[in-house]
Amino acid sequence: MYLVVSIAILITMALALVRALLGPSVYDRMLAVNMFGTKTVLLLSVIAFLYGRPDFLDLALAYALINFVGVLAVLEFFQSRSIRRAADRVDGG
Amino acid sequence: MLSGMKGYWYRFAALLLLLIAAWLLWSGIYTPLLLGLGALSCVLCLYLAHRIGFFVELFSARAILRLPRYWAWLLLEVVKSSLDVARIILNRKLPISPTVIEFDAAPDEPVGQVVLGNSITLSPGTVTLDVHNGRLRVHCLTREVADALLSGEFNRRAAELMKD
Amino acid sequence: MQSAVDVLSWILLAAGGAFVFVGGLGALRLPDFYTRMHAASLTDGMGTILILVGIMLQAGWSLAAIKLIAILVCLLLTSPTASYALANAALLSGVEPGNSRAGKAEN
Structure with missing residues (x-):
């Protein structure tokens, strides 16, 4: 049963990767991501x-925390980049 | 309701106990070196928590006692809306009607609004887009979900949880 | 008694796997960014709860169960926060939510 569940999770991860590639x-x-x-x-x-x-449970917990911080960090990066681009457009236009 | 310095030290002691328990549970090796490192990291965490204002009063102790009931209701809500969303995704015609709604949050303090927004996001079919000046903007997967949300059950429960 | 707990935990695990899969399918099938978020919250909310509770029943009263509870609480607190950060970042950078129907329903 664990095997079935892990295969379901793996398929979902593959679907998520497809979505990540398609944008x-x-x-x-x-x-x-x-x-x-x-x-x-x-x-x-x-x-x-x-x-x-x-x-492995310790790894799972550590990964949960790292994932959260990582997503926030990347979002922060993209947001500041989009703000800068908007400012550039205003300056250039 | 705890107030002032007393509340501060209650929170401090609670977090300290939680951190010590977590270290002892996760470490499993009880040598002087590792216990010393544990004490060091507990102190570091307490300092960081102090710096972000964790011990300043954010919610009452009674809210924590009301939490289990709120979670039980939220769990039921999550189960119901999960089944709805799963049915929509598996439907060949994909019967969605995305709707954006705006309404005022009933809890007027920040923690209550965070609880409300996160509860709404956690139940599938509704995602909180923006919380600003006590106003929530929520994206709903279908119009029925939006109507259910506008009837204010979430708002009422969250306000009830956070009231003093 | 033991077998009843086993059966219950298998049911929870199977349902969790099904929800996780449906969520992944939804992330691929749904038409735009904000609707895809609902699919992600399906796997993050329901899938996580079902799978971790299912494993917890197998673990019984042990250190592993406490760790699983910690993982569950941690995920349930962080995933809506991350979703909100994502939705809010998209909104603020100008991704339009909803379609023409959204305007009429707004009040």
Whole structure:
């Protein structure tokens, strides 16, 4: 059963990757990457029990925290970039 | 309702206990070196929490006691709307009618508005787009969901949770 | 008794896997950014809860269960926050929410 669930999660991760590649906007890609990250946490938790190695749960928790901070950091970057571009357009136009 | 310095130290002690418990649970190795590192990181976390104003009064202790009931209701809400959204996605015709609604948040303090916005986002079919000056802008997947949200059940529950 | 818990946890895991898959499908099928967010919140909310609670039932009362609860609480607190940051960033940088129907429903 763990195997079935992990395959379902893997398929969803593949679908998220397809969405990340298709885009079209930066935010679609970020949405897909965020989804990929949370699914990674779930996959790690399932793997911990699939192979009977509870230490994977620590990795899952750490990954959950890193994913959250990472998404926020990338968003901050894109937002400041789009603000600068808007300012450039005003200056140039 | 706790106030002033007393509230500050209650929060401080609660976070300290939580951090110590977390370190002892996760570490599993009880040598002087690792316990010392744990103490160091607890102090560091407390300092950082102090710096971001975590110990200033944000919500009452009674709100925490009301939390389980709120979570139970929210869980039910999440289950119901998840089934709806799953049915919509699996429908071949994809019967969506995206709607953006705006309404005033009933809780007037920031934490209450965060709770309200996050609860709305957590239940599938509704995503909080913007919280500004006590006004929420919410994107709904269908018009029915938007009408249900405008009837104000979420608002009422969140305000009830945060009232003193 | 033990087998009843087993059956329940298998059901939860299967339902969680199904919800996660449907969410992934939705992220691919739905037409624009804001509607795709609903699909992501389907996997983040329901899928996460079902799968982690299902595993928790298998773990029983142990350290692993406490860690799973910590993961669940952490995910349920951070994922709406990340979704809000994403939606708000998209809104502020000018991605238009909804279609023509949105204007009429606004009040």
